[in-house]
Amino acid sequence: MTLTATPPASDFSSLKARAQEVLHQVFGFEDFRPLQGEVVDALVSGNDALVLMPTGGGKSLCYQVPAIVRPGVGVVISPLIALMQDQVAALNQLGVRAAFLNSTLWPEEARDIENALVRGELDLLYCAPERLLQPRMQQLLQEAPISLFAIDEAHCVSQWGHDFREDYLGLDMLEREFPQAPRIALTATADERTRKEIAERLHLQQARHFISSFDRPNIQYRITQKDNANKQLLAFIKEEHQGDSGIVYCMSRNKVEATADMLAKQGYVALPYHAGLPAETRAANQERFLREDGVIIVATIAFGMGIDKPDVRFVAHLDLPKSIEAYYQETGRAGRDGAPSNAWMVYGLQDVIKLRQMLESSPGSEHFKRVERQKLDAMLGLCEVTSCRRKALLRYFGDDLEQPCGNCDTCIEPPQTWDGTVAVQKALSCVFRTGQRFGVTYLIDVLRGSENERVLSQGHDKVSTYGIGQELSTQQWKSVFRQLVAGGYLQADAEGYGALSLTEICRPLLKGEETVWLRRDPETKRKTKSGGGSAKRAIVIEDQAAWDTLRAKRKELADEQGVPPYVIFHDTTLLEMLERRPKSLDEMGEVNGIGAAKLEKYGQAFLEVIASME
Structure with missing residues (x-):
């Protein structure tokens, strides 16, 4: 797909108009979501930004659109190879000139991408922070036209955070070495203290802060006491998520493997993921999770950051997370497409005792332990709260919900x-x-x-x-x-x-x-509904045969190109297709999520599938 020429960098009003055009022509959306447009305007105008947006809130568009609009290449610093590969594959499908530099490339492949970078032939380049800090990479960037720098998962710079990565501390060099390129730091998980730390460590004190609501209204939060966790998990999946993709988090590697084995014996496609498995096994299991429907990953916290799979219908915790930040980030991997999803957890006294023991026996300083105690106490408070659970969760991040949400266990079935x-x-x-x-x-x-x-x-x-x-x-x-x-x-x-x-x-x-x-606590003799009230089925399909046919076509096209099915179209796009039943390419182009490139590639194929349903 050929994109129209980029206007001069000084013509900001023209660039802003171009941003709206790119949103529609390339990404297939009519309007920006709340805050997205403001962030895009700031970057297009050459200003820095610090963005807090929940998972699934559309953070990527905040830097992808300006990178396409502004002259030069947008450099995205991302902590995980899986995230880079997913986003580049999705952007290539849209006709965007995107690439990544990481250890999976052959030397000649890396050289080709480096040459394209220097020649200004890329719109977006993804790389890890450790590569960015290498002298060779910095030299290449000095020779290349840079439109912006995007620092994804910016909470990794916080030394008190749950995902701290030392290489992120070196990213303050961007201000010194590339003063003309605007910078944007993005995260879905940061309380006020972490936000301040991000701004200080990345020298973004003068950047405009864009703080979206942390609310994910499509996720139903449910926490209940642990009483035979395996039995509870099986009942939850069988009653509400048969055939759905999901993630089950456990505290230990042994429990991960035992739980995956238990689910597999019950007929589910359940795969383990933890740091003790061989790298090739982890990669293969993650690949199956991304590319196949109905796969359940059972994992420690080693799994998940940067996973871009939009149709994860549930996240289950069989053990208590250490903090609300960890809980929020892990549960946020459910329902990135905006469709109804579940965050389900069982926890018990032994979880509390074990985490407190681990904390007190850790080699950290007394200051570190004090901070971690506060975080654990806040997590326990969320578990035991008797009022709206979502209000308590959002309050932790300084976000106020005026009314009870009506979509958490304590609202659906108020505890006595x-x-x-x-x-x-x-x-x-x-x-x-x-x-x-x-x-x-x-x-x-x-x-x-x-x-x-x-x-x-x-x-x-x-x-x-x-x-x-x-x-x-x-x-x-x-x-x-x-x-x-x-x-x-x-x-x-x-x-x-x-x-x-x-x-x-x-x-x-x-x-x-x-x-x-x-x-x-509810009496255990009652049928387990995990903390009160079973969630509605994630996606209600009235014509199951037609839905299966559309998904089969999507899977066929994805397999041909070696990409996950959601890179072709999200479930929400297929649903709208199913509802509208477009009869022409023009009508197909009106479906959300279908830009010009995807309309050209896949429009006719899906029109034929829809016609066969009549």
């Missing part, structure tokens, strides 16, 4: 609370009377008056708290202890044995100076 003051006093007294040396299971045995050999041998059938808690079931006592640990009233030993001890803040509770209201 109860006056747990007496139960809490019994639990804390039991911890004290038994010497602050035992874990939850043992403490519950004492409270419920168990006559097992261990309790009797320790002589704890003689303490005043023995048998005083028979009014609550074992599960109910687990809930009490979980909420006490989550609230910081009890702490687990750092040696890994799970023994609980009292903290200073529990004194007012023991003295009866405070009243405690606890969340009442």
